[in-house]
Amino acid sequence: MSTTVLETQTALDQALQASTAPRHKSSVEVTDYNNRQTVGKITVDNPKMVCRDVDVFYGAKQAIKKVGLDIGANEVIAFIGPSGCGKSTFLRCLNRMNDTIASCRVTGQIMLDNEDIYAKEIDVVQLRARVGMVFQKPNPFPKSIYENIAYGPRIHGMVNTKAELDELVHDSLERAGLIKEVEKRMQEPGTSLSGGQQQRLCIARAIAVNPEVILMDEPCSALDPIATAKIEELIDELRENYTIVIVTHSMQQAARVSQRTAYFHLGDLIEIGDTDQIFTNPRHKLTEDYITGRFG
Amino acid sequence: MAISQEAHTVKQFDIQLANLRNMVLEMGGLVEDQIQSAVAALDQEDSNAAREVIARDRIINGLQVKADEDCVSIIALRQPLGSDLRMIMSLANSVTDLERIGDSAKKIARMTLQMYEGVSSQPSAKLLRDVRPMAELASRMLRDCLDALARLDIEKALTIIHNDDELDQEFQSALRRLITYMMEDSRTIGHAINVVFIIKALERIGDHCTNIAEHIVYLVEGRNIQQRRNIDMDAASTLAHNEAVKE
Numbered sequence: 001m002s003t004t005v006l007e008t009q010t011a012l013d014q015a016l017q018a019s020t021a022p023r024h025k026s027s028v029e030v031t032d033y034n035n036r037q038t039v040g041k042i043t044v045d046n047p048k049m050v051c052r053d054v055d056v057f058y059g060a061k062q063a064i065k066k067v068g069l070d071i072g073a074n075e076v077i078a079f080i081g082p083s084g085c086g087k088s089t090f091l092r093c094l095n096r097m098n099d100t101i102a103s104c105r106v107t108g109q110i111m112l113d114n115e116d117i118y119a120k121e122i123d124v125v126q127l128r129a130r131v132g133m134v135f136q137k138p139n140p141f142p143k144s145i146y147e148n149i150a151y152g153p154r155i156h157g158m159v160n161t162k163a164e165l166d167e168l169v170h171d172s173l174e175r176a177g178l179i180k181e182v183e184k185r186m187q188e189p190g191t192s193l194s195g196g197q198q199q200r201l202c203i204a205r206a207i208a209v210n211p212e213v214i215l216m217d218e219p220c221s222a223l224d225p226i227a228t229a230k231i232e233e234l235i236d237e238l239r240e241n242y243t244i245v246i247v248t249h250s251m252q253q254a255a256r257v258s259q260r261t262a263y264f265h266l267g268d269l270i271e272i273g274d275t276d277q278i279f280t281n282p283r284h285k286l287t288e289d290y291i292t293g294r295f296g
Numbered sequence: 297m298a299i300s301q302e303a304h305t306v307k308q309f310d311i312q313l314a315n316l317r318n319m320v321l322e323m324g325g326l327v328e329d330q331i332q333s334a335v336a337a338l339d340q341e342d343s344n345a346a347r348e349v350i351a352r353d354r355i356i357n358g359l360q361v362k363a364d365e366d367c368v369s370i371i372a373l374r375q376p377l378g379s380d381l382r383m384i385m386s387l388a389n390s391v392t393d394l395e396r397i398g399d400s401a402k403k404i405a406r407m408t409l410q411m412y413e414g415v416s417s418q419p420s421a422k423l424l425r426d427v428r429p430m431a432e433l434a435s436r437m438l439r440d441c442l443d444a445l446a447r448l449d450i451e452k453a454l455t456i457i458h459n460d461d462e463l464d465q466e467f468q469s470a471l472r473r474l475i476t477y478m479m480e481d482s483r484t485i486g487h488a489i490n491v492v493f494i495i496k497a498l499e500r501i502g503d504h505c506t507n508i509a510e511h512i513v514y515l516v517e518g519r520n521i522q523q524r525r526n527i528d529m530d531a532a533s534t535l536a537h538n539e540a541v542k543e
Binding site: 251252255279280281282287288289291292293294295 | 302303304305306309375376377378379380381382518
């Protein structure tokens, strides 16, 4: 979706919003989240991304309500919460994946290294190279293993010679912990790999374009425990060079891989804090009820 | 964050947690009986009752093993988090303290046997003068502990910690008196030493009650109030000792 269409959509939605504003003002919902405060410290000393007052609307429905948080450099931050709480929606705001959804409108501020990623001059393709994404289901291109990795660096003009490209492909697969398994079958289709291998291929593909932030949306939900353990180990290694934001339904996974955890509920950021504090001594009742399995 | 009173979505989890808590409280009740029976046996010079106390300690040990197994099984099967995790850890730790309190009762029973069966002369009443008030204080602390655990009552837990100072002071003055008796009349030394073991056992009960009270505070508030300062000092003195040994 091009920027102009998006802007038109935004303008239309805003007009719609304005016309219904008086009714909204008197409704309970608005008051609720205006009075709501996020429990825990949203800022970090060394932020890679800074999000403030982020609202996301799907048409007239508000999916994210005034969410503000920092994502620290070289940290793994986990977003948890029940289905429909907005964690994936918020994750997708971080590299403007929501631009592709026609009815979706994002307001507020999301900064990557002090640069507003929703500013007009931002090239979304470049942004998505800097903020890569790994999805729930492994989605390799219907091409060879080699081409899956080579495609990104080639279109971004990151390499000049075949030798350089070969090295980059090799290096990416190595960093994704996949090289030993695929070294001798580079020309076979990416889809011929197992689920876990495909997911690591997708991670290798994401890191091939040298991103700064990697967004992971339920990266292990389709994998068995061994493949999951490999991805989790990989996440821990990648943290040295990248900032990682992971959305997960598995609380154990959030606890294992992340340093900070944010709990979302019905579009609100309820609580954020150090992972071990969130899982041993959450401050907000909703967080406590969710992590202990007391949700009605 | 206080403890949520709401039920879990998985009902079986609630049942398991409730069973575990009841088992720990039941164990606490037995331990309380043991202290009272042990002190009563001493009071009434009843060797048979003392033997029964020693025999019943096995039941308490059995409950400890069962409670530990249940804790491990809940951790493995339910992966408790938040207040559930704190509940399991606090109960598991409290069980250890309760078992040790049971051991103290057993120790009092052993000393009773030693005093009334081992030697020909019987201890004079003044040697045993401090045992009863200390035993009452220790029993009350344990009862308060179990009460605080059952109701998750923080204030009561903090009172217990305060009471332990009182028991410690009782112990110190009792010890001073016993030393005086021993200096006055060396024939009392044999029995006085047994009494020292008994009052030491009662003093230890207070320490274990303090631990349980600390577990309760952790359970409810997620705050660790154990006296870190003392632990660090111990570590430092051990290091210093090791250094000295090396030299």
